[in-house]
Amino acid sequence: MSTQGSVLALGKCLACLEFMLFPVWRGIGASSSISWSQEWSRCLKWEFDSRDGGPRIPVFDYPIWFVFCRGGRARIREVYQRGRGAIRLPTDIFDIHQVPKVFREDGIISGYRHPRSSALDCILSSFQMNNETINIWTHFLPTWYFLWRFFLLGSTMDFLSDSYAWPLLVYMLLICVYPFTSCCAHIFSTMSPESRHICYFFDYGALSLYSLGCAISYGFYVMPDCWVNSWIQQHFIPIAIGNSLLCTSMSCYSRFVELQFPQRSKALRTGAFVVPFLFDTVPLFYRVLLSCWGSCSLGEALSNHCYHLLFAFLTCFLFTAHLPERLAPGRFDYFGHSHQLFHVSAVVGTHFQMEGVLADMSSRRQWLQTHGLAPSFLSTFGALVLSFVLNLGIIAVFSALLLWKPRPSCGQQHAPTCGCKEQ
Ligand SMILES: [Zn+2]
DSSP: OOHHHHHHHHHHHHHHOTTOEEOEEOOTTSSTTOOTGGGGGGOEEOOBOTTTOOBOOOOOSSOOEEOOBTTHHHHHHHHHHHHHHHHOOOOOOBOGGGSOGGGOOTTOOSOBOOTTOOHHHHHHGGGSOSTTHHHHHHHHHHHHHHHHHHHHHHHHSOTTTOGGGHHHHHHHHHHHHHHHHHHHHHHHTTSOHHHHHHHHHHHHHHHHHHHHHHHHHIIIIISOGGGTTSHHHHHHHHHHHHHHHHHHHHHHHHHHTTTTOHHHHHHHHHHHHHHHHHHHHHHHHHHHHHHHHTTSOOHHHHHHHHHHHHHHHHHHHHHHHOTTTTTSTTTTSSSSOHHHHHHHHHHHHHHHHHHHHHHHHHHSHHHHHHHSOOOOHIIIIIHHHHHHHHHHHHHHHHHHHHHHSOOOOTTOTTOTTOOOOOO
């Protein structure tokens, strides 16, 4: 039978069977009360054109999702009703004046989730359009990208017995952890005001560990030739551990003064991340300067590092400037506000940083193994475990301070832990 004949036979077979249906959902935003049940009038059967007997392909001018279901309309309707009841998709979305101050974001007017959501509602809200949805996905999907790169590297490198690869192993682990922690923080940040603070404490802790991962990889692979075996290389990782503790402490503390002194809080939090970044990047700056003064040729590794620096500055700008939503409050509530751009910029920057670290690691391997310090278990995994435990301790202290603090009355609108709605 020819291909055309097969298609026709399949089409005719489909046309005979009543249960072969293609229900169409016009998608989120097509109308305010859209649902599958209301859209049954749009169910399409695979129809045949009576003139030539060929299948008639419908044309759509809106986004659609197809569900191919054996069993027909009744079965799909039943599944829909059961699923809707079981999943309990959270549908309530609030405006800024309906949620406590602690949940409010500059320039974001609508799309807030319920400030006392259950954990299940928080997870399900990732699939519903609100002002956190893109924040969640812009760090969830990159987590999988970095994990995929990690496993690809794992299949080509001997991470366990080759000590030269240990700094890379720590770095790869942490670039998978920080977007995932951030994603979880954005998902569960609306369970209560306290949970919001604690979620972001973990987010800051993961970011400060990431800064340590950068320091460990830079300390072994990126250090300029003239600094190898110097005082700065020998003390680079211990200082980076101190920076990570400072970073977590400052950023967690900044949440306590956020409502009373927003400018001070922002400055503290920005400073908390800029300090370790600048420290980690000093060897890189020096190498770029040396390279510019010398041959003016950056090479693959330094080109990637320069792109990373560019995106790091953009990330910092987006974090502090709150653009574009500050210029047009309410316009970017769902798409395009600064925190989403900040996430994307951070991830793209991390991608270039990873490429730079990989290029340095492979191209300088022979020279570094001959002239430099060999990475030890203590200076890689030891530093990571020590910093992890100490950071966890800091988060525990700040969480305890938050939870054991006397609860303010609802009239005290500036109190950071007040969970009452300000109508
Ligand atoms: Zn975020």
